[in-house]
Amino acid sequence: MSMKFVFAVVAAAALLAFAAGSVAQDEREPEEPTVFPEGEYRDEAFYLCTACHGSDLVRAQGHTRERWAEVLKIMVDRHNMAELEGEELDKTLDYLAKAFPPKGRVYSNPFLNRRQ
Amino acid sequence: MGMRSKERGLFELYRDDPERADALVFNRRGLLKGSALAAMGAAVGGAIPFSGNMPSGYIPAALAQGAPAGTQPKILKMDGKADLVILGDKPLVAETPEHLLNDDVTPNDKIFIRNNGVAPDAVSNPDSWELTVDGEVNNVLKLTLGEMKKKFQPVTLALQMECGGNGRSAFEPKASGNQWTNGAISNARWTGVRLKDVLQAAGLKPSAVYTGHYGTDTHLSGDATKPAISRGVPITKAMEEHTIIAYAVNGGPIPQINGAPLRLIVPGWPGSTSQKWVNRIWVRDREHDGQGMGGTSYRVPVKPMVPGDKADPANFRILESMPVRSIITNVPNGTELKAGTRQVALRGHAWAGENTVSDVQVSADFGQTWTKAKLGKAANKYAWQTWTADLKLPDAGYYELWVKATDSNGRSQGHAPGHWNPQGYNGNAMHRVAVLVPA
Numbered sequence: 001m002s003m004k005f006v007f008a009v010v011a012a013a014a015l016l017a018f019a020a021g022s023v024a025q026d027e028r029e030p031e032e033p034t035v036f037p038e039g040e041y042r043d044e045a046f047y048l049c050t051a052c053h054g055s056d057l058v059r060a061q062g063h064t065r066e067r068w069a070e071v072l073k074i075m076v077d078r079h080n081m082a083e084l085e086g087e088e089l090d091k092t093l094d095y096l097a098k099a100f101p102p103k104g105r106v107y108s109n110p111f112l113n114r115r116q
Numbered sequence: 117m118g119m120r121s122k123e124r125g126l127f128e129l130y131r132d133d134p135e136r137a138d139a140l141v142f143n144r145r146g147l148l149k150g151s152a153l154a155a156m157g158a159a160v161g162g163a164i165p166f167s168g169n170m171p172s173g174y175i176p177a178a179l180a181q182g183a184p185a186g187t188q189p190k191i192l193k194m195d196g197k198a199d200l201v202i203l204g205d206k207p208l209v210a211e212t213p214e215h216l217l218n219d220d221v222t223p224n225d226k227i228f229i230r231n232n233g234v235a236p237d238a239v240s241n242p243d244s245w246e247l248t249v250d251g252e253v254n255n256v257l258k259l260t261l262g263e264m265k266k267k268f269q270p271v272t273l274a275l276q277m278e279c280g281g282n283g284r285s286a287f288e289p290k291a292s293g294n295q296w297t298n299g300a301i302s303n304a305r306w307t308g309v310r311l312k313d314v315l316q317a318a319g320l321k322p323s324a325v326y327t328g329h330y331g332t333d334t335h336l337s338g339d340a341t342k343p344a345i346s347r348g349v350p351i352t353k354a355m356e357e358h359t360i361i362a363y364a365v366n367g368g369p370i371p372q373i374n375g376a377p378l379r380l381i382v383p384g385w386p387g388s389t390s391q392k393w394v395n396r397i398w399v400r401d402r403e404h405d406g407q408g409m410g411g412t413s414y415r416v417p418v419k420p421m422v423p424g425d426k427a428d429p430a431n432f433r434i435l436e437s438m439p440v441r442s443i444i445t446n447v448p449n450g451t452e453l454k455a456g457t458r459q460v461a462l463r464g465h466a467w468a469g470e471n472t473v474s475d476v477q478v479s480a481d482f483g484q485t486w487t488k489a490k491l492g493k494a495a496n497k498y499a500w501q502t503w504t505a506d507l508k509l510p511d512a513g514y515y516e517l518w519v520k521a522t523d524s525n526g527r528s529q530g531h532a533p534g535h536w537n538p539q540g541y542n543g544n545a546m547h548r549v550a551v552l553v554p555a
Contacts, residue, residue, distance in 0.1 A: 052336035054206035062290045080337035110450025
């Protein structure tokens with residue numbers, strides 16, 4: 001896609017038009033493995049999982065090891081990801097399950113920190 | 117049991133360990149206790165006048181929406197688009213926050229963006245765009261957009277177009293895919309020709325039972341032989357009066373990222389059936405089996421499954437009509453109202469896939485009492501409906517404005533999305549907006 005877009009990183013409050021401060025970037029920077037949490041096999045998992053799509057698609061999820069295995073199966077069966085085997089598969093799943101475990105709701109409070 | 121507020125604040129506690137937070141905050145009767153109530157009030161930034169009605173285990177909307185703690189929403193900056201919230205940048209996926217959806221007819225800059233693959237470049241001569249209709253037809257058609265405009269009667273309709281995964285973020289445990297709140301919906305005025313007229317011109321064989329749609333976007337893996345997405349609909353839906361092949365929206369060209377120069381609009385059904393950059397409609401003699409048709413994609417369980425459990429694809433059916441949903445569009449979540457405000461005028465929209473909306477109700481007291489909204493009619497079938505309502509706020513403090521709609525089959529919206537499924541379809545929890553009336 002040749003269409004270029006830029007995004008601004010805006011504090012949650014800015015969404016509500018009380019902009020705190022926004023850092024506009026010229027263009028999307030290539031992602032680095034450090035966008036993934038630290039852990040054994042992080043770099044390998046990062047490069048594997050961002051070959052086709054951005055890291056957000058992975059980071060937005062929180063799954064058990066079993067459900068990560070199902071996600072990987074979809075990547076292989078439907079989306080042309082090369083099948084992982086043996087240690088490579090184990091380590092990838094270990095990493096994903098540890099780095100992106102099931103999460104409860106995550107909260108951000110629009111009123112908190114707005115006063116004082 | 118007292119709040120261990122020294123250990124960590126309620127906000128952090130809710131963020132890190134909601135179950136423990138609930139255990140600490142709520143007593144056995146499910147009512148907020150004095151000191152805990154004050155703490156929760158502090159966490160949301162004001163007293164909670166209707167705290168007596170707050171259900172046990174309830175997480176205030178002010179805490180439950182928006183970007184995950186520690187992360188910040190990324191705002192799209194793209195020519196021709198409003199400040200949509202980016203859910204993913206490769207493929208580009210961006211939703212329109214509820215408060216940007218206040219228009220009765222969604223303008224082009226507020227039409228959400230959902231890509232499954234790599235979007236094609238704009239074409240220089242849209243009228244030479246070619247559409248092929250083949251498969252179970254008597255005459256294979258190859259029509260340019262220019263010919264199509266001349267040959268078939270144009271129609272203009274306001275039509276809902278909604279991503280199948282809208283509302284997914286409310287599922288627990290988390291469902292896989294883009295974490296939409298309610299922003300994968302638009303109600304623009306599309307102009308095009310009826311798919312029915314084109315299929316009739318091709319002449320359907322008796323064996324025609326389903327369509328398979330193809331576009332010019334490419335799969336993310338770079339495999340040129342693999343479509344990014346290729347879904348379809350039963351012939352009856354394809355022959356429906358309101359299913360159109362659109363070449364214009366709101367009186368002008370379709371934004372490139374939304375499928376110019378030609379796309380399908382299959383209103384009331386998951387947006388993935390409304391193929392963007394459409395160049396082929398393959399009429400099938402069986403259910404289409406293209407990319408995105410099998411497994412648990414765009415499918416929902418027949419028998420309810422245990423949330424988080426392994427899915428048995430044999431228990432799944434294709435998601436057809438989208439569920440009923442309503443949103444408040446004139447008051448953004450997190451609005452601080454003027455001091456002394458005792459009444460708030462609300463407005464928003466409601467829609468229900470194939471069905472119509474028969475009732476909309478709003479509450480400012482955590483659902484203890486409900487007020488019937490004034491509900492407008494749809495501009496035409498498959499357009500959303502606009503509602504208005506006034507709610508009283510008895511005192512200063514923190515309130516949540518809730519809205520729920522009921523469809524023409526009597527189905528309403530729950531507090532949490534039901535029918536968990538691994539890819540998170542049909543999530544239509546009530547929309548909640550937190551507001552604060554300063555003391």
